[in-house]
Amino acid sequence: MDRIFTVDEARAIMPVLLERADAFVTMRGEMAELAHELRSTGTSEAGGLAEAKAYEARLEEILGWFEERGIEVKGIAPLLVDFPAVLDGARVRLCWLEGDRDLAWYHHDELGFAGRRPLP
Template identity: 30%
Template sequence: MAKKYFTLEEANRLIPFLRGEVEQLQALKQEFEVQFSELRRLKMLHGAGNVTMEREDPFFEMEARLEFLQIQARGIIHRIHEAEVQLKDIDMGLVDFPAKLNGQEVFFCWRLGEDRIRHWHYVWEGYYYRKSLDDELPGEDDELPGE
């Protein structure tokens, strides 16, 4: 299968879908962290090793809820990957779109809270090196590092 490269217009059309998915994923992650911390606290308080075969596991229901949250999150991540974009950071809501600018492979870079894609970076760079689409577009003759 050929690698998908997005035009800026194609990438921006995905933003409403991605916004919803990333917001759901962040909410699931937060819920998971809260419930996991509570489960750890209870296990330390009551001792996880004190469960016998005669008694019902007091942690089973909480562990099942955590597993269900993980399944939901994996489903969202799968849908995001099916869109052929790269989820880079759940907490930041960071998504990269493979693209080409003047013949060079780059990523369009979008972060939750931005209304559209306004930045890009080279494939070997990350979020902190992103550049404004309005300013610094690579030229076709620009030499890439290592060339």
């Protein structure tokens, strides 16, 4: 069974979530640059295959942090996460998208991201 968050519970997690998300975004960019350089030239000042694997492991560790808390990772570029919740008796997902600095959106389960609307 999914963990069900209240809006207050999800918002209380936001400061740590933002730290993890910022680390993820930075690392994702560094890994992309390293991978591009390795594909293009075969070398990189940032390292080689071992460093790329270390980036992958760290990214997976950060994603695991979300999942361990019942936060659903829906996308990684951009980073998109949902908190299962109930609003006015309906099952919804409180929706956070990379770049947001607060938890301010939700969507009904059956609508997904396309049905995203501001929290009341």
